[in-house]
Amino acid sequence: MSSETAMATGQRTRGLAPFLRSQMRNIAPFLTLIFLSGFFAFASPSFATLDNLGNILTQVSVTGIIAVGLTFVILCAEIDLSIASIANVTGIAVAYFTLQESYVNIANIPLPGAVAIILSLLLCALLGLVNALGLTVIGIPSFIMTLAMMQIAAGISALLVRGQIAYKVPSLITTLGSGSIGGIPWIVIVAAIMLLAGHLVLTYTRFGRYVYMVGGNREAAEYSGLNVKLILGAVMVISAVCAGIGGMLGVAHFGSAQQNEFDTYLLDSIAAVVVGGTSLFGGRGGIGNTIVGLFVLGVLNNGLDHVNIDSFLKILIRGLILLAALVINVYAQRLREKAAE
Amino acid sequence: MSVGQQPILELQGITKSFGGVEALRGVDFALYPGEIHGLVGENGAGKSTLMKIIAGVHTEFSGRFLVDGRDMHFRSARDAHAAGIAMVHQELSVAPDLTVAENVFLGNQPTNALGLVQWRRMAREAGEQLARFGIDVDPMARLGDLPIGLQQLIEIARVLFSGARIVILDEPTSALSPPEVERLFTTLRRLREEGTAIVFISHFIEDILLVSDTVTVFRNGRKVAETASAATSKGALIEAMIGRGGEALEHSYTDDLMLPQPSGSKVVLEADQLSLSRSLQDVSFEARAGEVLGIYGFMGCGQQELSRILFGKLKPDSGTLAVEGVPKIFASTAAARRAGVALVPESRRDMLFHQEPVYKNISISILDRISSLLLKPAQERDIAKRQVDQLQIRPPVVGLDLGMLSGGNQQKVALAKWLTYPPKLLVLCEPTRGMDVGAKNDVINIVRDLRTRGLAIIVLSTEPETVLSLADRILVLKRGALVREFKNEPVSKDRLLEAA
Ligand SMILES: Nc1ncnc2c1ncn2[C@@H]1O[C@H](COP(=O)(O)OP(=O)(O)OP(=O)(O)O)[C@@H](O)[C@H]1O
Ligand SMILES: [Mg+2]
Numbered sequence: 001m002s003s004e005t006a007m008a009t010g011q012r013t014r015g016l017a018p019f020l021r022s023q024m025r026n027i028a029p030f031l032t033l034i035f036l037s038g039f040f041a042f043a044s045p046s047f048a049t050l051d052n053l054g055n056i057l058t059q060v061s062v063t064g065i066i067a068v069g070l071t072f073v074i075l076c077a078e079i080d081l082s083i084a085s086i087a088n089v090t091g092i093a094v095a096y097f098t099l100q101e102s103y104v105n106i107a108n109i110p111l112p113g114a115v116a117i118i119l120s121l122l123l124c125a126l127l128g129l130v131n132a133l134g135l136t137v138i139g140i141p142s143f144i145m146t147l148a149m150m151q152i153a154a155g156i157s158a159l160l161v162r163g164q165i166a167y168k169v170p171s172l173i174t175t176l177g178s179g180s181i182g183g184i185p186w187i188v189i190v191a192a193i194m195l196l197a198g199h200l201v202l203t204y205t206r207f208g209r210y211v212y213m214v215g216g217n218r219e220a221a222e223y224s225g226l227n228v229k230l231i232l233g234a235v236m237v238i239s240a241v242c243a244g245i246g247g248m249l250g251v252a253h254f255g256s257a258q259q260n261e262f263d264t265y266l267l268d269s270i271a272a273v274v275v276g277g278t279s280l281f282g283g284r285g286g287i288g289n290t291i292v293g294l295f296v297l298g299v300l301n302n303g304l305d306h307v308n309i310d311s312f313l314k315i316l317i318r319g320l321i322l323l324a325a326l327v328i329n330v331y332a333q334r335l336r337e338k339a340a341e
Numbered sequence: 342m343s344v345g346q347q348p349i350l351e352l353q354g355i356t357k358s359f360g361g362v363e364a365l366r367g368v369d370f371a372l373y374p375g376e377i378h379g380l381v382g383e384n385g386a387g388k389s390t391l392m393k394i395i396a397g398v399h400t401e402f403s404g405r406f407l408v409d410g411r412d413m414h415f416r417s418a419r420d421a422h423a424a425g426i427a428m429v430h431q432e433l434s435v436a437p438d439l440t441v442a443e444n445v446f447l448g449n450q451p452t453n454a455l456g457l458v459q460w461r462r463m464a465r466e467a468g469e470q471l472a473r474f475g476i477d478v479d480p481m482a483r484l485g486d487l488p489i490g491l492q493q494l495i496e497i498a499r500v501l502f503s504g505a506r507i508v509i510l511d512e513p514t515s516a517l518s519p520p521e522v523e524r525l526f527t528t529l530r531r532l533r534e535e536g537t538a539i540v541f542i543s544h545f546i547e548d549i550l551l552v553s554d555t556v557t558v559f560r561n562g563r564k565v566a567e568t569a570s571a572a573t574s575k576g577a578l579i580e581a582m583i584g585r586g587g588e589a590l591e592h593s594y595t596d597d598l599m600l601p602q603p604s605g606s607k608v609v610l611e612a613d614q615l616s617l618s619r620s621l622q623d624v625s626f627e628a629r630a631g632e633v634l635g636i637y638g639f640m641g642c643g644q645q646e647l648s649r650i651l652f653g654k655l656k657p658d659s660g661t662l663a664v665e666g667v668p669k670i671f672a673s674t675a676a677a678r679r680a681g682v683a684l685v686p687e688s689r690r691d692m693l694f695h696q697e698p699v700y701k702n703i704s705i706s707i708l709d710r711i712s713s714l715l716l717k718p719a720q721e722r723d724i725a726k727r728q729v730d731q732l733q734i735r736p737p738v739v740g741l742d743l744g745m746l747s748g749g750n751q752q753k754v755a756l757a758k759w760l761t762y763p764p765k766l767l768v769l770c771e772p773t774r775g776m777d778v779g780a781k782n783d784v785i786n787i788v789r790d791l792r793t794r795g796l797a798i799i800v801l802s803t804e805p806e807t808v809l810s811l812a813d814r815i816l817v818l819k820r821g822a823l824v825r826e827f828k829n830e831p832v833s834k835d836r837l838l839e840a841a
Contacts, residue, residue: 204715204716205714205715205716206708206709206712206713206714206715206716208716209701209705209708209716210708212697213694213697213701213705216694216696216697217693217694217695219690219691220691220692220693220694221705222654222673222674223652223654223674223684223686223691223692224674224692224705224706224758225674225675225677225678225679225683225706226674226675226705226706227673227675228673228675229673230675283694283696284696
């Protein structure tokens with residue numbers, strides 16, 4: 001015990017610089033967030049208001065819900081490119097199973113709300129399971145497998161709506177997607193709950209530990225007798241279900257279900273996870289990082305609307321910020337490896 | 342080492358600490374051209390740390406650093422390389438995804454006028470270099486596909502023929518078979534004649550005495566002795582290393598050792614006619630409760646593959662396994678673990694999580710026993726602490742990242758992870774590789790204790806000493822086939838080598 005305390009003080013006397021260097025992955029996104037917020041607050045009087053904070057929170061909610069599952073995937077050093085498509089098809093499915101107004105020209109199958117929701121959830125879980133099987137049983141790299149799934153899910157969406165737009169979804173989904181309680185939008189609350197749940201699972205459960213260990217060193221996880229394939233499979237299903245929930249609420253939030261509605265969410269979700277500092281090499285990071293990443297993205301998107309710049313330039317700026325985050329992400333990994341040498 | 346000559350490298354008062362831990366305290370070290378300088382010391386004594394300072398890996402330390410009498414401060418391994426210093430690290434540092442030839446030429450591939458790599462020339466020259474060193478391998482093979490011992494040889498060859506004036510070898514022989522060690526020594530002697538200065542770290546004290554001119558002993562971050570090899574003995578070195586009498590600690594096994602009568606206890610594992618493409622042919626044996634079965638053979642004899650099959654990591658082409666009479670085909674390592682089989686592979690890189698703390702490394706394979714849903718970190722730490730104390734892992738801090746432990750202590754962690762809930766069958770590959778004499782002794786005692794508790798244990802090793810010190814019964818594996826069984830009869834190092 002005495003040596004344990006000696007060690008602890010030893011680490012404290014180690015100085016700030018090495019500590020900061022090892023925490024680079026967590027600190028850099030946070031500094032980016034503070035810098036961006038400061039910049040926009042200075043540049044536009046309408047940015048730093050309580051109302052606008054509410055806007056930002058609402059704007060990142062759907063991305064946040066999708067990013068929960070993606071965080072698990074990236075922690076395992078895999079990727080899921082099908083999340084936006086799965087979100088889209090799930091949103092369309094829940095509308096497909098709901099009675100639409102007579103002018104909507106879709107051959108849909110109206111079912112009671114609860115059934116519609118359950119069927120839609122089953123659909124996204126099933127698509128996630130296909131990803132999981134492709135990855136673990138057949139051994140297709142997740143990058144390729146989920147690229148194929150992206151097409152498959154888009155294809156199912158296309159078949160369901162056939163170029164039309166549906167508007168109605170079950171009332172529970174409508175409430176959660178576009179209602180609010182005490183001035184707080186439900187969708188923000190759902191996102192917060194899901195992020196919290198993701199964090200608790202990753203930090204406090206055995207499964208969460210396995211996710212980190214598989215991401216940290218897959219070979220070692222296997223030599224420790226972990227069922228690596230089961231863990232990877234579970235993670236792919238979790239990702240698809242989170243995407244599906246995001247898709248259903250998103251459809252209610254936007255007020256319509258149609259093809260290609262979620263396309264931008266793929267990049268946004270990946271960006272949120274990676275900008276937040278979760279390592280692309282797996283094993284490092286977490287939901288905390290994803291939350292910071294979401295805010296960076298949200299502040300950036302929202303702030304750019306408050307200042308007067310060319311809207312086409314905004315796209316470029318977003319790209320550059322993402323590149324900077326990737327550089328930091330890879331660089332932080334190197335620093336850590338160096339520190340552990 | 343001729344008196345009056347100028348040292349090619351001189352270190353004065355080197356002190357280096359990691360956080361609060363002092364790894365080196367005021368070490369002086371001099372190296373002369375044309376000498377082989379042996380370095381010994383317990384796990385964690387600071388040998389690798391000193392060598393990494395010389396090789397420019399650790400750049401923050403205090404003390405003087407002179408090359409050819411001039412003060413130097415390396416900022417990177419590249420600087421050290423430019424100064425003519427090359428090192429074989431204790432942890433393999435090859436690039437598994439590159440070809441053998443690329444690894445040999447790492448960083449300075451031959452290119453043509455356009456800057457394109459000359460593959461054919463590179464492959465030919467790499468092949469020639471390796472052949473000079475007695476390695477016969479396809480230069481275009483992916484390095485990661487070769488057995489670990491061969492990878493180690495290739496890395497050694499790369500460093501030896503890099504033209505460096507100072508060559509550092511940190512436990513280079515741990516995965517080599519006796520003939521390969523012999524070849525390495527011949528090459529080292531030749532390099533010495535050419536004026537190269539060589540540092541050689543090993544826990545095999547006989548090897549150190551055999552090949553080196555000078556020996557330096559480290560203990561606890563300090564240099565405690567430096568003598569001419571001719572003027573010292575194994576016992577004296579061990580005593581200097583651990584600070585007490587060491588005669589009883591290490592056998593040399595040149596005399597016959599009597600293996601006991603087989604116990605006839607319960608068969609825990611039965612392997613029947615295991616075959617795997619070119620690696621194993623019709624391997625059949627059984628492992629019994631309360632018995633240590635040694636499997637000895639040269640590097641590449643199929644041991645590695647056999648151990649992987651026992652743990653469900655590889656599937657045999659044909660043949661069956663039965664655990665306690667129940668036939669099993671392990672679909673995964675998880676299935677093998679559930680059936681009560683545990684494996685400690687020879688490579689720490691494969692077995693451990695370097696960026697995670699020690700306690701997580703120890704608890705990972707038993708998490709499902711201590712928690713169903715929620716983690717119990719306090720309990721994990723307790724369990725880890727017990728193992729750390731029992732195996733005397735240094736430093737005894739379970740919260741430290743594994744990567745901060747010395748090589749030998751990491752090896753102990755790899756064993757510790759299976760000991761809290763002992764399995765029915767424990768398969769150990771090179772269990773004492775990289776361990777100092779004291780630690781080897783600890784492992785021997787632990788294995789014996791587990792045997793008395795009724796475990797079936799299989800020890801696979803390319804070191805005759807390891808097998809001889811542990812096994813009750815010994816099988817010799819040669820080119821994938823079992824060629825000899827020693828039981829209830831005298832056995833010695835020579836007899837084993839002869840059979841292999
Ligand atoms: N990167 C690091 N961070 C923190 N501590 C370290 C680091 N590297 C080494 N140490 C500590 O420094 C001490 C000396 O380690 P070193 O690797 O030099 O031992 P060694 O003599 O090579 O032992 P072995 O025979 O086990 O390889 C040990 O206590 C080790 O835990
Ligand atoms: Mg070492």
